[in-house]
Amino acid sequence: MLRSSTAGEKEIEVDGATVGDVLRALTSKHPATESQLFSEQGELNRYVNVYLNDEDVRVLDGLDTEVSDSDTVMILPAMAGG
Amino acid sequence: MASGADLIRQIKQGLKMADPSEVHDQLQNGRNGAALIDVREQHEFESAHLPGATHVPRGHLETRIEGAAPDKAQPVILYCSTDNRSSLAADTMQRLLGYEDVTVMTGGITLWKDRGYEVEVPRAFTPEQRERYSRHILVPEIGIEGQLKLLDAKVLLLGAGGLGSPAALYLAAAGVGTIGIVDNDVVDLSNLQRQVAHSNDRIGVPKVDSAEIAIHEINPDVKVDKHNVRLGADNVIELIEGYDVVVDGLDNFPTRYLLNDASVRLQIPVVSASILGFDGQLAVFDPYNGPCYRCLYPTPPPAELAPSCGAAGVLGVLPGVMGLLQATEVIKLVTGAGEPLVGRLLLYEALGATFTELKVRRDPDCPICSRDPDSISDEEMGVFPDYEAFCAGAG
Numbered sequence: 001m002l003r004s005s006t007a008g009e010k011e012i013e014v015d016g017a018t019v020g021d022v023l024r025a026l027t028s029k030h031p032a033t034e035s036q037l038f039s040e041q042g043e044l045n046r047y048v049n050v051y052l053n054d055e056d057v058r059v060l061d062g063l064d065t066e067v068s069d070s071d072t073v074m075i076l077p078a079m080a081g082g
Numbered sequence: 083m084a085s086g087a088d089l090i091r092q093i094k095q096g097l098k099m100a101d102p103s104e105v106h107d108q109l110q111n112g113r114n115g116a117a118l119i120d121v122r123e124q125h126e127f128e129s130a131h132l133p134g135a136t137h138v139p140r141g142h143l144e145t146r147i148e149g150a151a152p153d154k155a156q157p158v159i160l161y162c163s164t165d166n167r168s169s170l171a172a173d174t175m176q177r178l179l180g181y182e183d184v185t186v187m188t189g190g191i192t193l194w195k196d197r198g199y200e201v202e203v204p205r206a207f208t209p210e211q212r213e214r215y216s217r218h219i220l221v222p223e224i225g226i227e228g229q230l231k232l233l234d235a236k237v238l239l240l241g242a243g244g245l246g247s248p249a250a251l252y253l254a255a256a257g258v259g260t261i262g263i264v265d266n267d268v269v270d271l272s273n274l275q276r277q278v279a280h281s282n283d284r285i286g287v288p289k290v291d292s293a294e295i296a297i298h299e300i301n302p303d304v305k306v307d308k309h310n311v312r313l314g315a316d317n318v319i320e321l322i323e324g325y326d327v328v329v330d331g332l333d334n335f336p337t338r339y340l341l342n343d344a345s346v347r348l349q350i351p352v353v354s355a356s357i358l359g360f361d362g363q364l365a366v367f368d369p370y371n372g373p374c375y376r377c378l379y380p381t382p383p384p385a386e387l388a389p390s391c392g393a394a395g396v397l398g399v400l401p402g403v404m405g406l407l408q409a410t411e412v413i414k415l416v417t418g419a420g421e422p423l424v425g426r427l428l429l430y431e432a433l434g435a436t437f438t439e440l441k442v443r444r445d446p447d448c449p450i451c452s453r454d455p456d457s458i459s460d461e462e463m464g465v466f467p468d469y470e471a472f473c474a475g476a477g
Contacts, residue, residue: 010434036387047383054440076429076440078379079356079363080388081396082245082333 002075005032019052020063022073037075049076090166093173098185102194105159105187109134116157119150120191121171126163130201132191135161140171147175154181161187161194205230214301215257228417229257233303235416238262238325240313240341242289244401245331245355245408247279247296252409254297254304258416261297262307264321265289276398313337315464318344327412330354331405335382340464342367342375346451347458351422353411355404360397360432362404365423365442366411369451372424377445400432 003010007030014025023044027034037048044050050057051074057065067073084092100108108114109132120131121140131137136150140162151158158181160168168186175181187194195201207215207229218224218232235258239246242265253261267289269280277289284292290308297304309321313332318340322328328345330352332338338354345352351368354375367374382388407428414420429438446452450462 045383046381047379047387049379051440054438056441056443059443074438074440076427078335078383078388079358079361080333080335080338080382081356081358081394082241082243082331082401 002033002036002077005036006030017066018063019050019057019060019065019067019073022067023050023063023075047078049078050074051076090169094165094169094186097169097172097176098183099165099188100159100185101188102197102199105132105161105185105194106197106199108159114157116159116185117151118159118161119147119171120162121160121168122162122191128204128206130191130195130203132161132194133200133202135202140167143171143174144179147179151181154179155183157183157185159185159187162190163192164190211257211303218256223419224413224417228419231417232257232413233259235327236260236262236325237412237416238264238322238328239293239331240264240328240337241331241333242277242279242293243267243273243331243333244276244357244396245405246329247277247293248402248405249329249331249409249412250279250293250297251300252406253412254301256409256413257301258304258412260305260307262309262321262325263290263293264309264311264313265293266310266312276396276401278402313340315340315460318463319348319460322350323348325350327415328352329408329412331401331408335388336464338375339382343450343458343463345369346374347455347463349455351415353408353415355408357396357400357404358394360400362400362407362430362432364404364407364411364428364430365426366415368415368422368424369455373442373444374448374451376450377448378427378442380445380449397432400430403430403432 006012012026014022016022016025023037027037037045039045044063052060052065052067053072108116118132118135120127120135120137123139127137138146138150160172162168165186165188168190172184172186175184215229218229219226237253237258239250239261242250242263250261269284269287269289269292271285273280274282279293279296288310290310294306294308297306311317313321322344328350330338330341332341341352346369349369351366353366355362355364411423414422425442427440427442450458
Protein backbone atom coordinates (compact mmCIF):
# COMPACT_ATOMS: atom_id res chain seq x y z
CA MET A 1 0.00 0.00 0.00
CA LEU A 2 2.91 2.24 0.79
CA ARG A 3 4.80 1.39 -2.36
CA SER A 4 3.17 4.14 -4.34
CA SER A 5 4.69 6.51 -1.77
CA THR A 6 8.20 5.04 -1.94
CA ALA A 7 8.64 5.18 -5.71
CA GLY A 8 7.83 1.47 -5.83
CA GLU A 9 10.59 0.35 -3.50
CA LYS A 10 9.52 -2.47 -1.22
CA GLU A 11 12.62 -2.71 0.95
CA ILE A 12 14.50 0.28 2.23
CA GLU A 13 17.61 0.40 4.39
CA VAL A 14 17.56 2.99 7.12
CA ASP A 15 19.35 3.54 10.41
CA GLY A 16 17.82 3.85 13.83
CA ALA A 17 18.01 2.54 17.36
CA THR A 18 14.31 1.92 17.80
CA VAL A 19 11.35 0.94 15.64
CA GLY A 20 10.15 4.55 15.92
CA ASP A 21 13.52 5.87 14.66
CA VAL A 22 13.37 3.49 11.71
CA LEU A 23 9.86 4.61 10.76
CA ARG A 24 10.84 8.27 11.12
CA ALA A 25 13.85 7.66 8.89
CA LEU A 26 11.49 6.17 6.33
CA THR A 27 9.14 9.13 6.43
CA SER A 28 11.97 11.62 6.04
CA LYS A 29 13.28 9.69 3.04
CA HIS A 30 9.79 9.32 1.56
CA PRO A 31 7.61 12.11 2.97
CA ALA A 32 4.49 10.75 1.27
CA THR A 33 4.45 7.86 3.75
CA GLU A 34 4.19 10.21 6.74
CA SER A 35 0.44 10.69 6.74
CA GLN A 36 -0.18 7.01 6.11
CA LEU A 37 1.88 5.90 9.09
CA PHE A 38 1.37 8.67 11.63
CA SER A 39 -1.57 10.69 12.88
CA GLU A 40 -1.39 14.47 13.09
CA GLN A 41 -0.52 14.02 16.76
CA GLY A 42 2.53 12.00 15.72
CA GLU A 43 1.20 8.65 16.89
CA LEU A 44 1.32 5.52 14.82
CA ASN A 45 -2.05 5.12 13.12
CA ARG A 46 -4.12 2.35 14.65
CA TYR A 47 -4.63 0.63 11.34
CA VAL A 48 -0.88 0.30 10.74
CA ASN A 49 0.62 -2.99 11.90
CA VAL A 50 4.37 -2.90 12.45
CA TYR A 51 6.45 -6.02 12.96
CA LEU A 52 9.98 -6.42 14.16
CA ASN A 53 11.06 -9.58 12.37
CA ASP A 54 8.07 -11.87 13.01
CA GLU A 55 6.70 -10.19 16.14
CA ASP A 56 4.10 -7.43 16.36
CA VAL A 57 5.67 -4.39 18.06
CA ARG A 58 2.45 -3.98 20.04
CA VAL A 59 3.50 -6.98 22.15
CA LEU A 60 7.06 -5.62 22.37
CA ASP A 61 7.70 -2.01 23.37
CA GLY A 62 5.83 -0.40 20.51
CA LEU A 63 7.76 2.37 18.78
CA ASP A 64 10.34 2.26 21.59
CA THR A 65 11.32 -1.31 20.72
CA GLU A 66 15.08 -1.44 20.18
CA VAL A 67 16.39 -2.64 16.87
CA SER A 68 19.77 -3.94 15.77
CA ASP A 69 21.54 -3.93 12.41
CA SER A 70 20.22 -7.26 11.18
CA ASP A 71 16.58 -6.68 12.13
CA THR A 72 13.79 -6.19 9.65
CA VAL A 73 10.95 -3.83 10.39
CA MET A 74 7.87 -4.67 8.36
CA ILE A 75 4.84 -2.49 7.79
CA LEU A 76 1.87 -4.76 7.23
CA PRO A 77 -1.11 -3.43 5.33
CA ALA A 78 -4.58 -4.81 5.99
CA MET A 79 -6.08 -5.93 2.71
CA ALA A 80 -9.66 -6.95 1.99
CA GLY A 81 -9.57 -8.13 -1.61
CA GLY A 82 -11.17 -11.45 -2.43
CA MET B 83 4.25 -83.05 4.23
CA ALA B 84 1.63 -81.86 6.72
CA SER B 85 -1.76 -80.69 5.40
CA GLY B 86 -2.84 -77.14 5.98
CA ALA B 87 -5.25 -78.28 8.68
CA ASP B 88 -2.50 -80.23 10.43
CA LEU B 89 -0.18 -77.27 10.30
CA ILE B 90 -2.76 -74.97 11.89
CA ARG B 91 -3.52 -77.53 14.59
CA GLN B 92 0.17 -77.82 15.35
CA ILE B 93 0.70 -74.08 15.45
CA LYS B 94 -2.20 -73.55 17.84
CA GLN B 95 -0.53 -75.80 20.37
CA GLY B 96 2.25 -73.27 20.76
CA LEU B 97 -0.06 -70.27 21.12
CA LYS B 98 -1.89 -68.57 23.95
CA MET B 99 -5.62 -68.86 23.22
CA ALA B 100 -8.39 -66.92 24.98
CA ASP B 101 -12.14 -67.41 24.92
CA PRO B 102 -14.23 -64.40 23.73
CA SER B 103 -15.53 -64.05 27.30
CA GLU B 104 -11.97 -63.46 28.55
CA VAL B 105 -11.27 -60.98 25.75
CA HIS B 106 -14.58 -59.27 26.48
CA ASP B 107 -13.66 -58.90 30.16
CA GLN B 108 -10.27 -57.53 29.24
CA LEU B 109 -11.77 -54.96 26.87
CA GLN B 110 -14.29 -53.92 29.51
CA ASN B 111 -11.42 -53.34 31.92
CA GLY B 112 -9.61 -51.02 29.56
CA ARG B 113 -7.64 -53.76 27.76
CA ASN B 114 -4.61 -53.55 30.10
CA GLY B 115 -2.71 -51.90 27.31
CA ALA B 116 -3.33 -54.71 24.82
CA ALA B 117 -3.66 -54.00 21.12
CA LEU B 118 -6.67 -55.63 19.51
CA ILE B 119 -5.99 -56.58 15.89
CA ASP B 120 -8.42 -57.85 13.26
CA VAL B 121 -6.47 -59.81 10.62
CA ARG B 122 -9.33 -60.46 8.20
CA GLU B 123 -9.81 -58.96 4.76
CA GLN B 124 -11.00 -55.40 4.15
CA HIS B 125 -14.61 -56.30 3.26
CA GLU B 126 -14.93 -58.52 6.34
CA PHE B 127 -13.64 -55.78 8.62
CA GLU B 128 -16.01 -53.28 7.04
CA SER B 129 -19.07 -55.44 7.52
CA ALA B 130 -18.46 -55.68 11.31
CA HIS B 131 -15.59 -55.78 13.81
CA LEU B 132 -14.91 -55.77 17.53
CA PRO B 133 -15.19 -52.31 19.09
CA GLY B 134 -11.81 -50.61 19.11
CA ALA B 135 -10.12 -53.15 16.84
CA THR B 136 -7.36 -52.08 14.48
CA HIS B 137 -7.39 -53.60 11.03
CA VAL B 138 -4.21 -55.31 9.81
CA PRO B 139 -5.10 -57.84 7.12
CA ARG B 140 -2.99 -60.97 7.35
CA GLY B 141 -1.66 -60.43 3.84
CA HIS B 142 -0.09 -57.14 5.03
CA LEU B 143 0.88 -58.34 8.49
CA GLU B 144 4.64 -58.02 8.18
CA THR B 145 4.52 -54.54 6.68
CA ARG B 146 1.77 -53.01 8.82
CA ILE B 147 1.82 -54.65 12.24
CA GLU B 148 4.51 -52.34 13.57
CA GLY B 149 2.29 -49.37 12.83
CA ALA B 150 -0.51 -50.91 14.90
CA ALA B 151 1.68 -52.38 17.67
CA PRO B 152 5.06 -50.67 17.69
CA ASP B 153 6.16 -52.08 21.06
CA LYS B 154 6.93 -55.78 20.80
CA ALA B 155 6.52 -56.27 24.56
CA GLN B 156 2.97 -54.91 24.42
CA PRO B 157 0.27 -57.61 24.70
CA VAL B 158 -1.52 -58.19 21.37
CA ILE B 159 -4.86 -59.94 20.88
CA LEU B 160 -5.56 -61.24 17.38
CA TYR B 161 -8.80 -62.44 15.91
CA CYS B 162 -10.25 -63.44 12.55
CA SER B 163 -13.60 -65.02 11.63
CA THR B 164 -12.83 -68.33 13.42
CA ASP B 165 -9.25 -68.63 14.66
CA ASN B 166 -7.22 -70.08 11.81
CA ARG B 167 -5.88 -66.97 10.09
CA SER B 168 -5.28 -65.28 13.43
CA SER B 169 -3.28 -68.32 14.60
CA LEU B 170 -1.10 -68.21 11.51
CA ALA B 171 -0.59 -64.49 12.02
CA ALA B 172 0.20 -65.00 15.71
CA ASP B 173 2.76 -67.64 14.82
CA THR B 174 4.49 -65.25 12.43
CA MET B 175 4.48 -62.47 15.00
CA GLN B 176 5.87 -64.67 17.76
CA ARG B 177 8.44 -66.64 15.84
CA LEU B 178 9.58 -64.29 13.14
CA LEU B 179 8.81 -60.77 14.36
CA GLY B 180 9.69 -61.13 18.03
CA TYR B 181 6.36 -60.23 19.64
CA GLU B 182 6.47 -61.42 23.25
CA ASP B 183 2.81 -61.61 24.28
CA VAL B 184 0.40 -62.67 21.53
CA THR B 185 -3.05 -64.11 22.25
CA VAL B 186 -5.51 -65.54 19.74
CA MET B 187 -9.23 -65.24 20.42
CA THR B 188 -10.81 -68.70 20.14
CA GLY B 189 -13.63 -68.95 17.62
CA GLY B 190 -12.99 -65.44 16.27
CA ILE B 191 -15.70 -62.88 15.69
CA THR B 192 -18.18 -65.68 14.91
CA LEU B 193 -18.05 -67.06 18.46
CA TRP B 194 -17.88 -63.50 19.83
CA LYS B 195 -21.20 -62.71 18.14
CA ASP B 196 -22.69 -66.05 19.26
CA ARG B 197 -21.92 -65.05 22.83
CA GLY B 198 -24.03 -61.94 22.25
CA TYR B 199 -21.21 -59.41 22.47
CA GLU B 200 -21.40 -56.12 20.65
CA VAL B 201 -19.77 -55.46 17.27
CA GLU B 202 -19.10 -52.19 15.50
CA VAL B 203 -20.49 -51.76 12.00
CA PRO B 204 -18.42 -49.01 10.39
CA ARG B 205 -19.84 -46.74 7.76
CA ALA B 206 -18.63 -48.02 4.47
CA PHE B 207 -17.84 -46.20 1.25
CA THR B 208 -19.64 -47.10 -1.92
CA PRO B 209 -17.30 -48.72 -4.48
CA GLU B 210 -17.43 -45.44 -6.41
CA GLN B 211 -16.38 -43.43 -3.33
CA ARG B 212 -13.61 -45.89 -2.54
CA GLU B 213 -12.24 -45.32 -6.03
CA ARG B 214 -12.83 -41.55 -6.08
CA TYR B 215 -11.12 -40.91 -2.74
CA SER B 216 -8.50 -43.68 -3.02
CA ARG B 217 -5.57 -41.24 -3.03
CA HIS B 218 -6.83 -39.62 0.18
CA ILE B 219 -7.44 -42.99 1.82
CA LEU B 220 -3.84 -43.95 1.07
CA VAL B 221 -2.47 -40.93 2.94
CA PRO B 222 -2.23 -41.93 6.62
CA GLU B 223 -3.03 -38.40 7.86
CA ILE B 224 -6.41 -38.58 6.10
CA GLY B 225 -7.24 -42.23 5.55
CA ILE B 226 -10.74 -43.68 5.81
CA GLU B 227 -11.52 -41.80 8.99
CA GLY B 228 -10.46 -38.43 7.59
CA GLN B 229 -12.37 -39.00 4.38
CA LEU B 230 -15.52 -39.82 6.36
CA LYS B 231 -15.04 -36.57 8.28
CA LEU B 232 -14.77 -34.68 5.00
CA LEU B 233 -17.96 -36.34 3.72
CA ASP B 234 -19.72 -35.23 6.91
CA ALA B 235 -18.29 -31.71 6.86
CA LYS B 236 -20.24 -28.54 6.17
CA VAL B 237 -18.10 -25.72 4.80
CA LEU B 238 -19.38 -22.24 3.95
CA LEU B 239 -17.73 -20.15 1.26
CA LEU B 240 -18.28 -16.44 1.64
CA GLY B 241 -17.83 -15.22 -1.87
CA ALA B 242 -17.61 -17.32 -5.03
CA GLY B 243 -15.05 -15.01 -6.60
CA GLY B 244 -11.29 -15.14 -6.89
CA LEU B 245 -10.66 -16.97 -3.60
CA GLY B 246 -13.96 -18.84 -3.40
CA SER B 247 -13.66 -20.35 -6.89
CA PRO B 248 -10.53 -22.46 -6.44
CA ALA B 249 -11.54 -23.31 -2.87
CA ALA B 250 -14.94 -24.50 -4.10
CA LEU B 251 -13.48 -26.70 -6.82
CA TYR B 252 -10.88 -28.40 -4.66
CA LEU B 253 -13.11 -28.81 -1.62
CA ALA B 254 -15.70 -30.42 -3.90
CA ALA B 255 -13.04 -32.70 -5.35
CA ALA B 256 -11.88 -33.57 -1.82
CA GLY B 257 -15.38 -34.77 -0.98
CA VAL B 258 -16.58 -32.11 1.45
CA GLY B 259 -20.17 -33.26 1.93
CA THR B 260 -21.90 -29.89 2.06
CA ILE B 261 -20.60 -26.69 0.52
CA GLY B 262 -22.57 -23.52 1.20
CA ILE B 263 -21.98 -20.50 -1.02
CA VAL B 264 -22.93 -16.92 -0.24
CA ASP B 265 -22.65 -14.51 -3.16
CA ASN B 266 -25.15 -12.14 -4.74
CA ASP B 267 -23.15 -11.31 -7.86
CA VAL B 268 -23.55 -12.53 -11.41
CA VAL B 269 -20.66 -13.76 -13.53
CA ASP B 270 -18.98 -10.95 -15.43
CA LEU B 271 -16.45 -11.22 -18.26
CA SER B 272 -13.86 -9.39 -16.13
CA ASN B 273 -14.15 -12.15 -13.48
CA LEU B 274 -12.91 -14.91 -15.76
CA GLN B 275 -9.23 -13.86 -15.58
CA ARG B 276 -9.17 -15.51 -12.12
CA GLN B 277 -12.55 -16.87 -10.99
CA VAL B 278 -12.09 -20.38 -12.33
CA ALA B 279 -15.38 -21.83 -11.09
CA HIS B 280 -17.18 -19.77 -13.73
CA SER B 281 -17.04 -19.90 -17.48
CA ASN B 282 -17.62 -17.99 -20.65
CA ASP B 283 -21.00 -19.51 -21.32
CA ARG B 284 -22.20 -18.60 -17.83
CA ILE B 285 -21.63 -14.85 -18.07
CA GLY B 286 -24.68 -13.18 -16.58
CA VAL B 287 -25.58 -16.26 -14.50
CA PRO B 288 -25.70 -15.83 -10.70
CA LYS B 289 -22.36 -16.91 -9.26
CA VAL B 290 -23.98 -19.33 -6.82
CA ASP B 291 -25.63 -21.18 -9.73
CA SER B 292 -22.50 -21.11 -11.85
CA ALA B 293 -20.37 -22.42 -8.97
CA GLU B 294 -22.89 -25.18 -8.30
CA ILE B 295 -22.59 -26.36 -11.90
CA ALA B 296 -18.78 -26.40 -11.65
CA ILE B 297 -18.88 -28.27 -8.32
CA HIS B 298 -21.24 -30.94 -9.63
CA GLU B 299 -19.17 -31.41 -12.77
CA ILE B 300 -16.32 -32.47 -10.51
CA ASN B 301 -18.27 -34.29 -7.81
CA PRO B 302 -22.01 -34.85 -8.06
CA ASP B 303 -22.14 -36.11 -4.45
CA VAL B 304 -21.56 -32.68 -2.94
CA LYS B 305 -24.63 -31.00 -1.54
CA VAL B 306 -24.56 -27.32 -2.49
CA ASP B 307 -26.45 -24.80 -0.37
CA LYS B 308 -26.86 -21.64 -2.40
CA HIS B 309 -27.42 -18.23 -0.82
CA ASN B 310 -27.83 -15.60 -3.50
CA VAL B 311 -27.75 -12.77 -0.95
CA ARG B 312 -25.35 -10.14 0.23
CA LEU B 313 -23.83 -10.87 3.64
CA GLY B 314 -25.05 -8.30 6.13
CA ALA B 315 -25.68 -7.70 9.79
CA ASP B 316 -29.26 -8.87 9.35
CA ASN B 317 -28.39 -12.32 8.00
CA VAL B 318 -24.84 -13.19 9.08
CA ILE B 319 -25.75 -15.35 12.07
CA GLU B 320 -28.43 -17.24 10.19
CA LEU B 321 -26.08 -17.84 7.25
CA ILE B 322 -23.04 -19.14 9.10
CA GLU B 323 -24.77 -21.06 11.90
CA GLY B 324 -24.43 -24.83 11.57
CA TYR B 325 -21.29 -24.78 9.42
CA ASP B 326 -18.07 -26.41 10.66
CA VAL B 327 -15.72 -23.98 8.92
CA VAL B 328 -16.17 -20.69 7.10
CA VAL B 329 -13.92 -19.67 4.20
CA ASP B 330 -13.57 -15.89 4.05
CA GLY B 331 -13.14 -14.75 0.48
CA LEU B 332 -14.97 -11.46 1.02
CA ASP B 333 -13.93 -8.38 -0.90
CA ASN B 334 -14.42 -5.59 1.62
CA PHE B 335 -13.56 -4.63 5.19
CA PRO B 336 -17.01 -4.09 6.74
CA THR B 337 -18.14 -7.65 6.02
CA ARG B 338 -14.82 -9.08 7.18
CA TYR B 339 -15.32 -7.46 10.60
CA LEU B 340 -18.95 -8.53 10.62
CA LEU B 341 -17.99 -12.12 9.84
CA ASN B 342 -15.34 -12.07 12.54
CA ASP B 343 -17.72 -10.94 15.23
CA ALA B 344 -20.42 -13.43 14.26
CA SER B 345 -17.95 -16.31 13.99
CA VAL B 346 -16.51 -15.53 17.43
CA ARG B 347 -20.02 -15.47 18.88
CA LEU B 348 -20.84 -18.84 17.29
CA GLN B 349 -17.28 -20.15 17.81
CA ILE B 350 -16.85 -21.23 14.20
CA PRO B 351 -13.29 -21.22 12.79
CA VAL B 352 -12.68 -18.95 9.80
CA VAL B 353 -10.03 -19.58 7.17
CA SER B 354 -9.29 -16.09 5.98
CA ALA B 355 -7.39 -14.88 2.95
CA SER B 356 -7.09 -11.57 1.19
CA ILE B 357 -5.39 -10.52 -1.98
CA LEU B 358 -4.28 -7.41 -3.79
CA GLY B 359 -1.92 -6.91 -6.68
CA PHE B 360 0.79 -9.50 -6.14
CA ASP B 361 0.28 -9.88 -2.39
CA GLY B 362 -1.72 -12.42 -0.47
CA GLN B 363 -2.40 -12.96 3.22
CA LEU B 364 -3.67 -16.10 4.93
CA ALA B 365 -4.65 -16.91 8.51
CA VAL B 366 -6.94 -19.23 10.45
CA PHE B 367 -9.01 -17.46 13.09
CA ASP B 368 -10.17 -20.14 15.51
CA PRO B 369 -12.22 -18.35 18.18
CA TYR B 370 -10.82 -18.65 21.70
CA ASN B 371 -8.10 -21.06 20.55
CA GLY B 372 -6.23 -18.26 18.84
CA PRO B 373 -6.50 -14.62 17.88
CA CYS B 374 -9.44 -13.24 15.91
CA TYR B 375 -9.40 -10.86 12.96
CA ARG B 376 -9.75 -7.88 15.29
CA CYS B 377 -6.74 -8.98 17.33
CA LEU B 378 -4.71 -8.73 14.12
CA TYR B 379 -6.38 -5.65 12.64
CA PRO B 380 -8.07 -3.62 15.39
CA THR B 381 -9.30 -1.05 12.88
CA PRO B 382 -9.50 -1.02 9.10
CA PRO B 383 -7.47 1.49 7.11
CA PRO B 384 -9.29 4.51 5.73
CA ALA B 385 -10.92 3.92 2.38
CA GLU B 386 -8.29 5.83 0.41
CA LEU B 387 -5.63 3.41 1.69
CA ALA B 388 -7.74 0.33 1.10
CA PRO B 389 -8.09 -0.12 -2.63
CA SER B 390 -10.14 -3.03 -3.90
CA CYS B 391 -9.08 -5.48 -6.58
CA GLY B 392 -11.64 -3.81 -8.79
CA ALA B 393 -9.83 -0.51 -8.38
CA ALA B 394 -6.21 -1.66 -8.07
CA GLY B 395 -6.07 -4.95 -9.97
CA VAL B 396 -4.77 -8.34 -9.03
CA LEU B 397 -2.64 -11.00 -10.68
CA GLY B 398 -5.14 -13.63 -11.81
CA VAL B 399 -3.15 -16.56 -10.45
CA LEU B 400 -2.81 -15.02 -7.00
CA PRO B 401 -6.31 -15.83 -5.69
CA GLY B 402 -5.73 -19.34 -7.04
CA VAL B 403 -2.68 -19.74 -4.81
CA MET B 404 -4.36 -18.20 -1.78
CA GLY B 405 -7.73 -19.92 -2.31
CA LEU B 406 -6.02 -23.30 -2.46
CA LEU B 407 -4.04 -22.55 0.69
CA GLN B 408 -7.43 -21.82 2.26
CA ALA B 409 -8.83 -25.13 1.00
CA THR B 410 -5.81 -26.90 2.47
CA GLU B 411 -6.41 -25.31 5.87
CA VAL B 412 -10.09 -26.31 5.70
CA ILE B 413 -9.17 -29.93 5.08
CA LYS B 414 -6.68 -29.82 7.97
CA LEU B 415 -9.30 -28.37 10.33
CA VAL B 416 -11.90 -30.95 9.32
CA THR B 417 -9.62 -33.98 9.50
CA GLY B 418 -7.47 -32.78 12.39
CA ALA B 419 -4.31 -33.37 10.33
CA GLY B 420 -1.24 -31.19 10.79
CA GLU B 421 -0.83 -27.77 12.35
CA PRO B 422 -3.47 -25.26 11.32
CA LEU B 423 -2.38 -21.69 10.65
CA VAL B 424 -3.73 -20.46 13.99
CA GLY B 425 -1.89 -17.56 15.60
CA ARG B 426 0.16 -17.09 12.47
CA LEU B 427 -0.19 -14.92 9.39
CA LEU B 428 1.28 -16.17 6.14
CA LEU B 429 2.23 -13.57 3.57
CA TYR B 430 2.85 -14.49 -0.05
CA GLU B 431 4.49 -12.02 -2.38
CA ALA B 432 4.33 -13.28 -5.93
CA LEU B 433 6.84 -10.91 -7.58
CA GLY B 434 9.61 -11.86 -5.20
CA ALA B 435 8.29 -15.43 -4.81
CA THR B 436 8.55 -15.13 -1.02
CA PHE B 437 6.54 -16.54 1.84
CA THR B 438 6.82 -14.77 5.22
CA GLU B 439 5.27 -15.89 8.47
CA LEU B 440 4.34 -13.47 11.26
CA LYS B 441 3.11 -14.22 14.76
CA VAL B 442 -0.40 -13.10 15.67
CA ARG B 443 -1.23 -12.89 19.37
CA ARG B 444 -4.59 -12.82 21.06
CA ASP B 445 -5.28 -9.28 22.20
CA PRO B 446 -6.27 -9.42 25.88
CA ASP B 447 -8.24 -6.19 25.27
CA CYS B 448 -9.87 -7.35 22.03
CA PRO B 449 -13.31 -5.72 21.89
CA ILE B 450 -14.82 -9.04 20.73
CA CYS B 451 -12.86 -12.17 21.58
CA SER B 452 -11.76 -11.09 25.05
CA ARG B 453 -15.41 -11.49 26.06
CA ASP B 454 -17.89 -14.25 26.65
CA PRO B 455 -19.36 -15.25 23.25
CA ASP B 456 -22.94 -14.92 24.50
CA SER B 457 -22.33 -11.32 25.49
CA ILE B 458 -21.66 -10.23 21.89
CA SER B 459 -24.87 -8.52 20.85
CA ASP B 460 -26.38 -8.12 17.39
CA GLU B 461 -25.91 -4.36 17.60
CA GLU B 462 -22.17 -4.63 18.12
CA MET B 463 -21.38 -6.98 15.31
CA GLY B 464 -19.33 -5.55 12.49
CA VAL B 465 -19.08 -2.20 14.22
CA PHE B 466 -15.79 -0.41 14.64
CA PRO B 467 -14.91 3.04 15.86
CA ASP B 468 -15.04 4.89 12.57
CA TYR B 469 -17.61 2.63 10.97
CA GLU B 470 -19.92 5.30 9.62
CA ALA B 471 -17.11 7.41 8.26
CA PHE B 472 -15.46 4.37 6.78
CA CYS B 473 -18.54 3.21 4.95
CA ALA B 474 -19.24 6.70 3.70
CA GLY B 475 -15.67 6.88 2.41
CA ALA B 476 -15.90 3.45 0.77
CA GLY B 477 -19.04 4.53 -1.01
